[in-house]
Amino acid sequence: MENLLTVEKLNVIYGKGAEAVHAVKEVTFHIKPGEIFGLVGESGCGKSSLGKAIIRITDPTSGTIDFKGIDVASLKGKALKTYRQEVQMVFQDPYGSLNPRMKVGHAIVDVLNVHKIGANTAERRERVTELFEAVGLNPAWAWRYPHEFSGGQRQRICIARALALNPDLVVADEPVSALDVSVQAEILELLQELREKRGLAFLFVSHDLAVVRNVCDRVAVMYDGEIVEMGGVEAVIDQPQHEYTQKLLSAVPAF
Numbered sequence: 121m122e123n124l125l126t127v128e129k130l131n132v133i134y135g136k137g138a139e140a141v142h143a144v145k146e147v148t149f150h151i152k153p154g155e156i157f158g159l160v161g162e163s164g165c166g167k168s169s170l171g172k173a174i175i176r177i178t179d180p181t182s183g184t185i186d187f188k189g190i191d192v193a194s195l196k197g198k199a200l201k202t203y204r205q206e207v208q209m210v211f212q213d214p215y216g217s218l219n220p221r222m223k224v225g226h227a228i229v230d231v232l233n234v235h236k237i238g239a240n241t242a243e244r245r246e247r248v249t250e251l252f253e254a255v256g257l258n259p260a261w262a263w264r265y266p267h268e269f270s271g272g273q274r275q276r277i278c279i280a281r282a283l284a285l286n287p288d289l290v291v292a293d294e295p296v297s298a299l300d301v302s303v304q305a306e307i308l309e310l311l312q313e314l315r316e317k318r319g320l321a322f323l324f325v326s327h328d329l330a331v332v333r334n335v336c337d338r339v340a341v342m343y344d345g346e347i348v349e350m351g352g353v354e355a356v357i358d359q360p361q362h363e364y365t366q367k368l369l370s371a372v373p374a375f
């Protein structure tokens with residue numbers, strides 16, 4: 121099967137000269153269609169910078185990002201807009217990701233409006249209903265405000281919004297770390313269900329090895345901007361080869 125995303129020798133450097141921060145160093149990996157690919161490492165190791173470069177919120181300094189044969193680094197204008205439909209992001213904080221003054225369904229209708237999806241308001245509202253059902257929420261709740269939902273429900277809403285444009289890849293940056301453990305499990309199940317039903321692939325960014333072991337197919341371990349180890353989750357987590365992975369694992373009581 122061809123890769124959905126291929127990242128080669130990617131570098132992200134913020135600033136210049138003595139002040140420069142080399143956040144991502146020569147990173148190479150790929151994601152297959154429908155794969156849940158984990159990216160783990162401590163705070164500050166460059167995980168978010170890599171995720172943001174892939175969705176082009178941050179510009180890579182050098183290296184290549186190939187998405188379905190498209191050279192992502194060089195995209196501009198309309199082509200960049202189209203790419204941003206196919207690759208979406210879900211963030212850690214479902215509270216901060218929703219406008220408190222906007223009914224949640226309207227937030228999704230807005231996305232559909234911007235991308236000119238659906239012929240009219242009725243069709244867009246119908247799409248909101250479908251998306252709510254897809255993430256396990258009662259569609260009647262779509263016309264409520266964010267404060268009326270729990271943390272887990274808000275994260276489901278953010279996932280529904282990310283699905284609105286039918287992406288092939290979702291970059292999920294610590295999507296469950298702000299949630300209670302029991303709610304985390306429900307959201308992880310939802311991500312797996314979306315992968316099975318829609319063939320959606322995820323770059324799943326997390327500092328939590330237990331969560332990664334649970335949900336990912338393969339994982340890359342990042343340390344100081346570099347990928348130091350990569351492979352199937354069982355192999356990497358059960359038999360870590362790199363000293364840093366061993367150190368990360370020894371800090372988790374469950375392993």
Ligand SMILES: Nc1ncnc2c1ncn2[C@@H]1O[C@H](COP(=O)(O)OP(=O)(O)OP(=O)(O)O)[C@@H](O)[C@H]1O
Binds near residue numbers: 135141142165166168
């Ligand atoms: N916009 C920026 N300008 C300058 N430096 C930045 C910027 N964003 C991140 N950095 C730096 O780049 C390095 C990597 O940060 P990044 O946020 O990618 O790591 P992370 O592993 O995602 O950490 P966290 O989990 O805390 O978000 C850090 O040293 C950080 O301070």
